[in-house]
Amino acid sequence: MTITPSMRPFLTLYYREIRRFLKVIVQTILAPIVSSGLYLLIFGVSLGERINLEGGLSYLAFLIPGLVMMSVLNNSYQNSSSSIVSGKFGGDLEDWKVVPLSPTAILWALSLGGLTRGLIVGLMTFSVGQVFFYVMNQQFLIPEHLGLLFLFLMVGGLSFSMFGISIAFWAKTFDHISGVGSFVILPLIYLGGVFFSLDGLHPYWQLVSKANPLLYFINGVRYSMLGESDVSLAVALSVSCASLVLFYGIALVVIKRGQYVRW
Amino acid sequence: MDVKKSPLKISNLVKRYGSYTAVDNVSFEMKPGEIFGLLGPNGAGKTSIISCIVTLQKPDEGECTIFGQNPMDHPLDAKMHLGYVPQEIINHGYFTVEEILVFHSGFLKTWNNKEKIHYLLNRLGLWEHRNKKVKALSGGMKRRLLIAKALVHDPKLLLLDEPTAGVDIELRNSLWEFVMELKAEGMSVLLTTHYLEEAEQLCDRVGVIQQGKLRKVGPTKDLIEQLTQRQVSLIFRGDCANGIKSKYLVDVEDDTARFLIPQDLGIGELITEVDCEIKNLLDIRISEGSLEDAFVRILGEGRDQ
Known part of the structure; x- marks a missing residue:
């Protein structure tokens, strides 16, 4: 593919996003991997040995897809939102506004930047999970549907990057960002089926969980890796793609109408 | 881009923040290759006009065009x-001076721009600091970086919003020297500054x-001529000054008539x-009117309206 001059602003911003998170690699890549490793060790290995799932599936195998998707979603969201917030604080956002960067270019560059970080952390989480899985089972966990797995990770990561962009543009203070992280993202992720199966819930809570879009992202990844999940593949794929379209629309409107002046 | 068109044309521009009108029906047009000074006290609306030009703010009425193109309608061109060059320093927390210039160059569709970037780093005294992060730079160095960023793609129109606010005299002088070089190369410059003496020297x-x-707009020399007077002091021998009569006389003090x-x-x-005897005249001292005098008069008239 030929790179035309009109693509250069977008590619530069995407490259800048990657350079940005690599500059603080301990905070952006290594710390999330350590926390995922601890989840795997404590929940997957220690407690997991005492948890029996239907069909003889080990709890560690059940947990790995959820944790991979959780890593992708969390890090995609954090990357795009922190990029905009630090840009608002330092004045970088003004730079983006006064150069020939279209709203669509900003949206895709930031989203792909977030997705890249999310995929790196997700891949590392998967690798750490493989180590634990091999130690426990003397075999690796081979994903059943590699293409689908990649698709769900892409859709989830892009959606949450776009969500992060919307929240960061809307935010007026750092409190707004951390508030959404603590009161919206975290509950959605933890109640989205990372650690539990819908089958083990009371019907009422099953209903509540089904209203959580993250359930479909996580179960999509679980199906792709294990070949089984709490929701059908068609439903998981439909809800995930619909979420992406929704988050894309919201983020584009926010970028077009948002304030680029500094805090 | 049509280079024959005005580098910048502001037509009936209005910008409001809530009920406060920051820019009230302002119109002016720059000529190619000129330095145009936008002067005014704090809060007059200068930065709001520039913010509308660069699309950081959306005009409520009117429009700005850059070489005939409205940046709101054709932002990419x-x-x-x-x-x-913004008034406030940008603090790019993560990157070094050279990285910032490389990225900014890329945002402006210019890749492999090392030659120009290195020229600007050298020309603006940033070469030694190219591998430092912005937070490690002094205020003056940060301002030089903003100027380097603005020039990395060889623009035809440069907007300088208070570029010398808070910088030392050495940097101010070197910056103005650089701006004059850019003008000689054909660049058009819109400048806002509080230093009226500099504006008088620089601005066409x-x-x-x-x-x-917008209270007044015109060639700097013409405004000074139209709106200021020359102060002339005639110093006489002995007490000859006391007998002086003239419609231009302001006062007489000792041997001096002003x-x-x-x-x-x-x-x-x-x-x-004055009809004085030349043999009694010892000395003549002349103080020319300045842009500052004209500025004060314009503001005074504006307040009276």
């Missing part, structure tokens, strides 16, 4: 010809803005009008 034309309204005369009145004409 119009912004390619624009270099912008100025516009004075007050409370959002006059305020129009810019177009020659000193010879004044002496003829």
Whole structure:
């Protein structure tokens, strides 16, 4: 593919996003991997040995897809939102506004930047999970549907990057960002089926969980890796793609109408 | 881009923040290759006008065009010809000076721009600091970086919003020298500054803005001529000054008679009008009107309206 001059602003911003998170690699890549490793060790290995799932599936195998998707979603969201917030604080956002960067270019560059970080952390989480899985089972966990797995990770990561962009543009203070992280993202992720199966819930809570879009992202990844999940593949794929379209629309409107002046 | 068109044309621009009108029906047009000074007290609306030009703010009425293109309607084309130095320092927390210039160059569709970037780093005294992060730079160095960023893509129009606010005299002088070089190369420059002496030296034309309204616009020399007077002091031998009569006389103190005369009145004409004996005249001291005098007068008239 030929790179035309009109693509250069977008590619530069995407490259800048990657350079940005690599500059603080301990905070952006290594710390999330350590926390995922601890989840795997404590929940997957220690407690997991005492948890029996239907069909003889080990709890560690059940947990790995959820944790991979959780890593992708969390890090995609954090990357795009922190990029905009630090840009608002330092004045970088003004730079983006006064150069020939279209709203669509900003949206895709930031989203792909977030997705890249999310995929790196997700891949590392998967690798750490493989180590634990091999130690426990003397075999690796081979994903059943590699293409689908990649698709769900892409859709989830892009959606949450776009969500992060919307929240960061809307935010007026750092409190707004951390508030959404603590009161919206975290509950959605933890109640989205990372650690539990819908089958083990009371019907009422099953209903509540089904209203959580993250359930479909996580179960999509679980199906792709294990070949089984709490929701059908068609439903998981439909809800995930619909979420992406929704988050894309919201983020584009926010970028077009948002304030680029500094805090 | 049509280079024959005005580098910048502001037409009936209005910008409101809630009920406050920051820019009130402002119109002016720059000529190619000129330095245009936008002058006014704090809060007059200068930065709001620049914010509308660079699309950081959306005008409520009117429009700005850059070489005939409205940056709101054709942002990707119009912004390619624009270099912008903001009033406030940008703190790019993560990157080094050179990285920032490389990225900014890329945003402006220019890759592999090392030669120009290295030229600017050298020309603006940033070469030694190219591997430092912005937070490690002094205020003056940060300002130089903003200027380098604005010039990295060879723009045809440069907007300088208070570029010398808070910088030392050495940097101010070197910056103005650089701006004159850019003008000689054909660049058009819109400048806002509080340093009227500098504006007088640099600007071909100025516009004075007050409370959002453009009070006066014209060639710098013409404004000074039209709006200021020359102060002439004639120093006489003995007590001859006391007998002096003239419609231009302001006061007499000891041996000195002080006059305020129009810019177009020659000193010879004044002496003829005063009708003094030349043999009694010891010395003549002339103080020319300045842009600052004109500025103060324009603001005074504006307040009276």
